Amino acid sequence: MGAGVIGLSIAHELTVAGHRVRILAAQNALSSVSAAAAALWFPHDVARSAQVLNSAQVTHQRLQQLASRSDTGVRMRQGTVLMRRADTDTSWTCAVPQYEWLDASQLPADLVPGTGVSGVRCTVPVASTDVYLRWLHAAVLALGVRMRTTEVWDLRKVLDQENPDALVVAAGIRSAALLADDDETYPIRGQVVRLANPGLIEWVIDNDNPGGLTYVVPREHDVVCGGTGDRGSWDEQVDSQVEQAILRRALALVPALVGQPVLSRAVGLRPARTSVRVEAVAGYDRPVFACYGHGGAGFTLSWGDATRIAGLIGPA
Numbered sequence: 001m002g003a004g005v006i007g008l009s010i011a012h013e014l015t016v017a018g019h020r021v022r023i024l025a026a027q028n029a030l031s032s033v034s035a036a037a038a039a040l041w042f043p044h045d046v047a048r049s050a051q052v053l054n055s056a057q058v059t060h061q062r063l064q065q066l067a068s069r070s071d072t073g074v075r076m077r078q079g080t081v082l083m084r085r086a087d088t089d090t091s092w093t094c095a096v097p098q099y100e101w102l103d104a105s106q107l108p109a110d111l112v113p114g115t116g117v118s119g120v121r122c123t124v125p126v127a128s129t130d131v132y133l134r135w136l137h138a139a140v141l142a143l144g145v146r147m148r149t150t151e152v153w154d155l156r157k158v159l160d161q162e163n164p165d166a167l168v169v170a171a172g173i174r175s176a177a178l179l180a181d182d183d184e185t186y187p188i189r190g191q192v193v194r195l196a197n198p199g200l201i202e203w204v205i206d207n208d209n210p211g212g213l214t215y216v217v218p219r220e221h222d223v224v225c226g227g228t229g230d231r232g233s234w235d236e237q238v239d240s241q242v243e244q245a246i247l248r249r250a251l252a253l254v255p256a257l258v259g260q261p262v263l264s265r266a267v268g269l270r271p272a273r274t275s276v277r278v279e280a281v282a283g284y285d286r287p288v289f290a291c292y293g294h295g296g297a298g299f300t301l302s303w304g305d306a307t308r309i310a311g312l313i314g315p316a
């Protein structure tokens with residue numbers, strides 16, 4: 001269940017393992033939260049554990065392979081994670097093949113660093129979501145996955161009607177309500193505005209910007225400027241005042257964006273959880289698995305967690 005980046009990646013891996021897969025989803029990936037993502041490889045807004053970092057590493061490798069193809073929308077891009085606090089969690093660096101610590105004097109001049117700012121510079125995958133999600137959708141269809149557009153309210157009814165050997169719930173923020181055994185999942189509202197790309201290729205993340213979470217991610221056809229991280233907010237409307245504040249911070253960080261027109265804007269509810277849930281779920285008359293709670297890291301963990309689900313289910 002679910003045709004976002006998580007459901008599609010799982011369908012891909014299960015089919016490759018020899019299973020016959022049908023996806024049930026209320027909306028396709030381009031209408032889901034996945035379409036709002038930046039989508040830069042970085043474990044943002046997700047509880048980091050050895051398992052999460054392992055999935056991030058597996059996904060980094062897989063997306064790097066996909067970046068060698070021109071039709072996937074994935075590119076390897078260099079960029080900088082700015083750090084303004086001494087206690088910033090840098091455990092994610094173990095999941096990238098190479099990185100470099102930068103002190104304030106090594107940061108690019110137009111990143112306007114304040115005192116005490118340092119950074120980590122590395123190369124990671126970035127996906128143009130419109131191209132990548134279309135490619136992934138087409139790839140699973142080409143493997144023989146069938147898709148049905150339907151809204152599910154009752155998992156037991158789905159098990160009776162569809163009669164699957166196993167069911168995987170990958171319904172993003174709505175997974176917890178469907179499984180009804182989880183009170184650890186909550187939304188983190190994210191708003192972005194996409195500008196025309198004046199030729200930028202480097203990304204920058206400034207999580208602890210005094211004005212609020214700030215990131216600038218150039219993709220093939222646009223530059224994603226973010227963002228917000230409103231915990232517990234279910235509001236899916238674009239807020240124009242929030243957008244103005246995002247643009248002020250993003251343009252201060254990357255002045256080359258000044259004057260670029262707005263191409264589009266989006267809001268998405270990151271499916272956050274105290275820990276990502278990838279496990280078998282008890283209480284049903286056949287195997288049910290959960291794969292959700294990826295917070296701001298659904299793209300970053302997608303292939304790793306799809307591989308874990310395929311491992312839990314086993315070969316056909």
Ligand SMILES: Cc1cc2nc3c(=O)[nH]c(=O)nc-3n(C[C@H](O)[C@H](O)[C@H](O)COP(=O)(O)OP(=O)(O)OC[C@H]3O[C@@H](n4cnc5c(N)ncnc54)[C@H](O)[C@@H]3O)c2cc1C
Nearest residue numbers: 002003004006026027034038040152172190268298299300
């Ligand atoms: C502004 C923003 C920026 C982000 N940037 C990044 C980034 O740079 N890097 C990164 O890794 N991640 C990023 N993320 C996070 C990422 O987008 C999510 O973690 C990811 O999209 C979650 O994917 P998903 O497949 O679990 O959920 P979704 O994309 O929400 O897909 C859920 C699927 O389940 C279906 N579904 C739900 N309920 C039902 C139901 N009752 N019946 C039938 N079908 C149902 C939906 O129709 C949909 O097909 C960002 C998120 C936001 C909002």
